[in-house]
Amino acid sequence: MAAKLSIGLVGGAGSLPDLRAENHHIWIGADAGAKALASAGIRMKLAVGDFDSVSEADLVMIRQYADQVLLYSPEKDETDFELAIRHAQEIGASDVAVYGVTGGRLDHELINVQMLYRLLDTFDQTVIIDRQNAIRxxxxxxxxxxxxxxxxxxxxxxxxxxxxxxxxxxxxxxxxxxxxxxxxxxxxxxxxxxxxxxxxxxxxxxxxxxxxxx
Incomplete structure (x- = not known):
């Protein structure tokens, strides 16, 4: 049986716990989530998104902490969070903990919680974590x-x-x-x-x- 691969995915800069206290095999940062990881000094396997919410200086910092940076056009059908999820699938994630996707805009928060339904058959376990909650x-x-x-x-x-x-x-x-x-x-x-x-x-x-x- 293959070993489980735990991925921490920071999908935004919403309500975040102390990321340095969270343990995962691999980290992925999406847009501002990549900035949050880099700011915390956490090395990530992948930074992905259109990065329209970070500055050029932030992107330089992100490149220093990411093994790979994938830049997408802002004009796309998928959100940066969805792109990060797709790459987590390609890496072979079994368990995914998602951070930074609640506590901001309500429309984004609601659709991100609804995304858990789409992921029921994608990963063995998916959880959204913020400063106050763990949602499954x-x-x-x-x-x-x-x-x-x-x-x-x-x-x-x-x-x-x-x-x-x-x-x-x-x-x-x-x-x-x-x-x-x-x-x-x-x-x-x-x-x-x-x-x-x-x-x-x-x-x-x-x-x-x-x-x-x-």
């Missing part, structure tokens, strides 16, 4: 999550019109075979009371968000 999306199945000091709250939202069979064990507010719909708050702001919790559901698409107060 799942198809029906059974999943485990561990208690972390970083995140106090765990919420489950229905990305589809309805999610059925939602069962939570190891949580402060357990559920058994529950249904959740768009706009319902039944499974918001839960907390793990066990070191390891499980969540499962039988139909629909779930967004799982671990979060903390600032």
């Amino acid at each position: 999306m799942h198809r029906p199945g059974t999943y485990r999550t561990i208690q972390e000091d970083t995140y106090r709250y765990v919420s489950f939202l229905s990305f589809s019109e309805q999610v059925t069979g939602l069962t939570l064990t190891g949580f402060k507010y357990p559920l058994t075979d529950a249904s959740i719909h768009w706009g319902e708050t039944l499974s918001i702001s839960n907390e793990l009371v066990a070191q390891t919790g499980t969540y499962s559901f039988t139909s629909g698409i779930v967004i799982m968000i671990k979060s903390k107060d600032v």
